[in-house]
Amino acid sequence: MIEMFLWNNLRNIVKFNKKFIYHQTNHRISVLNQFCIFEVKYFCTCIKTELEQEIKSESISDHQSYETKNVTIIKWNKFRWEEEKKDDGTKWKFLEHRGPMFAPPYEKLPSNIKFFYDGKEMRLSEEAEEVAGFYARMLDHDYTTKDIFNKNFFGDWRKCMTEKEQSKIVDLSKCNFKQMQAYFLELSEKNRNRTKEEKLALKEKNEEIVKEYGFCKIDGHKEKIGNFRIEPPGLFRGRGEHPKMGKLKKRVKPEHVSINCSQDSEIPKPPAGHRWKDVRHDPTVTWLASWTENVQGQVKYVMLNASSKLKGEKDWQKYETARKLHRCIDKIRTTYKDEWKSKEMRIRQRAVALYFIDKLALRAGNEKDEDQADTVGCCSLRVEHIQLHEEKDDKEYVVVFDFLGKDSIRYYNEVPVEKRVFKNLQLFMENKKGSDDLFDRLNTSVMNKHLNELMEGLTAKVFRTYNASFTLQQQLDELTNADDNEAEKILSYNRANRAVAVLCNHQRAVPKTHEKSMEKLKEKIDAKREAIREAERGMKEAKRDAKNSVKEKQIYEKKKLQVKRLNDQLGKLQIQETDRDENKTIALGTSKLNYLDPRISVAWCKKFNVAIEKIYNKTQRDKFRWAIDMAGPEFVF
DNA sequence: TCGTGGACTTAGTATCTATCAG
DNA sequence: CTGATAGATACTAAGTCCACGA
Numbered sequence: 001m002i003e004m005f006l007w008n009n010l011r012n013i014v015k016f017n018k019k020f021i022y023h024q025t026n027h028r029i030s031v032l033n034q035f036c037i038f039e040v041k042y043f044c045t046c047i048k049t050e051l052e053q054e055i056k057s058e059s060i061s062d063h064q065s066y067e068t069k070n071v072t073i074i075k076w077n078k079f080r081w082e083e084e085k086k087d088d089g090t091k092w093k094f095l096e097h098r099g100p101m102f103a104p105p106y107e108k109l110p111s112n113i114k115f116f117y118d119g120k121e122m123r124l125s126e127e128a129e130e131v132a133g134f135y136a137r138m139l140d141h142d143y144t145t146k147d148i149f150n151k152n153f154f155g156d157w158r159k160c161m162t163e164k165e166q167s168k169i170v171d172l173s174k175c176n177f178k179q180m181q182a183y184f185l186e187l188s189e190k191n192r193n194r195t196k197e198e199k200l201a202l203k204e205k206n207e208e209i210v211k212e213y214g215f216c217k218i219d220g221h222k223e224k225i226g227n228f229r230i231e232p233p234g235l236f237r238g239r240g241e242h243p244k245m246g247k248l249k250k251r252v253k254p255e256h257v258s259i260n261c262s263q264d265s266e267i268p269k270p271p272a273g274h275r276w277k278d279v280r281h282d283p284t285v286t287w288l289a290s291w292t293e294n295v296q297g298q299v300k301y302v303m304l305n306a307s308s309k310l311k312g313e314k315d316w317q318k319y320e321t322a323r324k325l326h327r328c329i330d331k332i333r334t335t336y337k338d339e340w341k342s343k344e345m346r347i348r349q350r351a352v353a354l355y356f357i358d359k360l361a362l363r364a365g366n367e368k369d370e371d372q373a374d375t376v377g378c379c380s381l382r383v384e385h386i387q388l389h390e391e392k393d394d395k396e397y398v399v400v401f402d403f404l405g406k407d408s409i410r411y412y413n414e415v416p417v418e419k420r421v422f423k424n425l426q427l428f429m430e431n432k433k434g435s436d437d438l439f440d441r442l443n444t445s446v447m448n449k450h451l452n453e454l455m456e457g458l459t460a461k462v463f464r465t466y467n468a469s470f471t472l473q474q475q476l477d478e479l480t481n482a483d484d485n486e487a488e489k490i491l492s493y494n495r496a497n498r499a500v501a502v503l504c505n506h507q508r509a510v511p512k513t514h515e516k517s518m519e520k521l522k523e524k525i526d527a528k529r530e531a532i533r534e535a536e537r538g539m540k541e542a543k544r545d546a547k548n549s550v551k552e553k554q555i556y557e558k559k560k561l562q563v564k565r566l567n568d569q570l571g572k573l574q575i576q577e578t579d580r581d582e583n584k585t586i587a588l589g590t591s592k593l594n595y596l597d598p599r600i601s602v603a604w605c606k607k608f609n610v611a612i613e614k615i616y617n618k619t620q621r622d623k624f625r626w627a628i629d630m631a632g633p634e635f636v637f
Numbered sequence: 638t639c640g641t642g643g644a645c646t647t648a649g650t651a652t653c654t655a656t657c658a659g
Numbered sequence: 660c661t662g663a664t665a666g667a668t669a670c671t672a673a674g675t676c677c678a679c680g681a
Contacts, residue, residue: 231671239649239672285644293671299643300671314645363647364675377674406674407648445639448676461646461675508649513664520664587649594647617667639681647674654667659660 090283091310095261097216097225099268099276100289100302101209103232103251106130113183116176117169127160131248134235136180143237149246153235156248216288216304217265224305225288230257236295240373240408247295256291286310296371307622316626319597321457322466329466332454333358340420346441350450352424353378353439357447357460360413361467361503363406364444364460375404378460379444384434388425397422411505468500468595475499476604487572489608493601493615498582500591508587518581525577528570535563593620598627 108129114121115132124132135144135153143149154172161169169175194202213228233251238244254274261267263281270276277291287301304310325332336358339351356362357378365377376385385403392398395416405411417425428438444460451458475496480489539559546556598616602624605612612621612628621628 227670229670237650237672242672287644290644296672297642298672301644303645318646366675368674372673375673407672409649444675445677459676506648511665516664590648619668641679643676643678645675645677648672650670650672652667652669654665656663656665657661658663 091286092218092283093262094220094265095216095218095283095288096265097261097268097288098213098228099259099270100228100230100257101213102230102254102271106251109133109180109183113179115180116178118171118174119176122168125162125165128157128162128165130233131157131160132175132177133180133184134233134248136177137184138235139177139181143235143245146245148241148243149235152244152246153248156246160248218304218308218310221309223308223310226303226305228302230291230302231293231300238373240375240404242373243371244295250294252291252293258290260285260287260289305622306619307625312623312626315623318462318465319469319599321462322469322597325455325458325462325466326470328455335454337418337420340418340424346446348424349428349439349442350447352421352428353442353447354451355417355421357463358467360401360415361464361505362411363464364447366444373404373408375406375408377405377444379439379442379447381438382434383429383432383436383438386425386438388422388429390422399425405505409505409507464504465595468504468591469597469600471500471503472496472596473600476600480604480608482608485568485571486610486614489610490614491578493604493610494588495582497588497592497596498586500595501586501588504591504595506587506590507585510584514580514584518577522577525570525573528566528573532563532566532570535559535566539563593623598624602627 106126108126115124115129116122135157138144150172158166158169214225215222216225217223230252231249234249236242236244236247236249254270254276256277258277259268259279260282261279262283267279268276287303289302290299292298293300306312306315336351336354339347340355342348342351357364363377365380367380368375376382381403385401387400387402389398389400390396392400392414395414397417397419399415399417399422401411401413401415403411425438428440432438432440448459451460451462476493479492479495481492484492539556539562542552542556542559546553601615602612604610605615616624616628
């Protein structure tokens with residue numbers, strides 16, 4: 001009933017402003033999106049009371065059952081119509097939650113699991129045993145072959161020992177953790193072999209926890225929390241050549257945790273016998289809890305899930321900024337090309353760096369401390385990271401980039417550039433050592449300050465977003481054929497996605513099973529081919545007989561259909577093969593989740609009649625709900 | 638203007654789970 | 660039904676960017 005009521009109202013709104021409402025598919029009403037609340041607000045207040053009753057009667061959270069229960073959809077949107085934008089920097093008015101969940105306390109090893117030092121059994125104190133266990137678990141990981149890791153671990157481990165232990169255990173290579181390791185392996189094996197009932201019970205227990213800790217109330221909405229579990233203790237796993245790898249990440253106690261919630265909410269209770277570090281009521285930030293991690297001294301936060309309104313709005317804003325850049329990108333490009341000729345070194349460097357950020361989607365490149373892995377971005381490039389070739393492989397003025405970027409992922413690219421850029425780079429490199437900064441007159445704050453003058457809200461990372469989304473749009477236009485079948489269309493989408501991932505250098509380790517799974521796929525394809533040959537033979541025979549009787553003609557038709565079906569299946573397998581091989585070292589997820597304006601994808605789906613579910617899984621649909629409701633088929637970047 | 642800390646986004650990988658062939 | 664596998668999700672490290680204080 002509510003549905004009908006709403007639907008009638010929606011129709012009015014459709015007439016009012018076509019832009020905001022899109023379609024009614026099957027049983028689902030695709031409702032106004034949350035960001036267009038002001039225009040439609042007055043049409044909807046009339047149903048406010050009914051909706052509120054509906055909401056009170058159920059305790060479904062905003063994000064739940066979004067696609068199955070229309071009522072839930074209504075609920076999600078209802079509040080948003082009522083909300084007002086605050087531009088005083090406050091992010092919420094009301095915030096209530098249960099506080100974070102702590103790691104389970106340490107359980108001592110059974111007494112038959114022994115640790116040996118220098119061949120002799122040795123009982124460890126509880127604390128020393130726990131930390132030894134962290135190491136034992138990692139014994140067959142590459143990390144434990146690294147000197148820095150071992151040195152850091154051993155240093156921190158010794159700090160947890162009793163004096164007696166300290167005086168005895170002085171050499172890591174004399175430690176034998178084998179029994180502990182075997183015990184942990186056995187334990188995880190046991191966990192894996194749990195019976196169905198045990199698994200179910202565990203699942204239910206977990207659901208209880210999520211129900212209790214996993215949600216918060218924020219301005220009238222029940223929203224999912226992203227990470228309500230506090231990080232358990234363990235050994236720090238830095239990426240690349242991290243100088244702190246192996247250091248002990250200590251157990252976080254309530255006494256280390258700050259809580260943020262509204263004054264008039266029910267303040268979360270700390271675990272019995274403990275107290276919070278402090279309780280704040282700061283509406284200018286979005287975190288619910290925070291603590292300082294001991295290895296790098298960084299603040300860690302408990303924040304909302306990406307499906308929340310707060311995060312969704314921010315995401316939307318990000319893409320709006322990128323679209324704004326689209327409108328002035330020509331001017332910006334003309335300007336920086338012009339500045340390659342500037343008299344001032346500072347400006348030339350800025351202009352060349354911006355060219356790289358724009359053309360190659362490089363990251364800004366903040367300075368880093370000594371106690372972090374040595375990685376760089378655009379502004380922090382050093383002379384040793386590029387090579388200049390007047391000519392390379394028939395191309396003129398080639399710059400070869402070779403450096404480690406974020407997460408110590410290698411960036412290697414041979415890029416032909418304009419002569420002027422090339423000459424400038426030669427100039428920047430004059431009289432410098434390899435370890436000197438390429439852009440010595442430049443850093444990210446200079447760059448961003450300049451960018452902000454060119455366009456309000458413009459920073460270096462906007463170029464990455466913009467170029468990624470622009471590339472997607474352009475690749476989709478180029479690759480998609482309207483008369484392809486669905487599998488082919490999706491391959492095109494993935495290829496466009498892939499082009500972006502390549503641009504942004506999103507890599508992954510080749511999956512361990514890649515080789516094997518490719519072989520299997522090949523076998524499948526061969527088998528399918530064989531089946532087709534077989535079926536075709538059968539079909540031909542049937543065709544001969546088909547003239548004889550109606551019944552035999554039917555058989556022929558059946559066989560014909562079967563051949564067609566088999567061929568379709570073969571096509572799908574072949575597409576899968578290409579797709580998977582092309583994906584071997586490229587990770588699509590990151591760009592899909594963080595760089596591609598979802599409205600482009602949604603519009604593409606609608607235009608080519610592909611179900612959203614084919615390109616976005618559940619998590620992704622939750623995150624991009626705002627776009628799924630908003631974008632019409634005509635949305636282009 | 639420069640360094641630092643805080644807040645928030647972006648990132649790859651480890652682990653879990655749903656699905657599918659056998 | 661079962662084990663392999665691929666895809667989904669959890670996890671947390673590592674970036675970006677901005678505000679603030681000296």
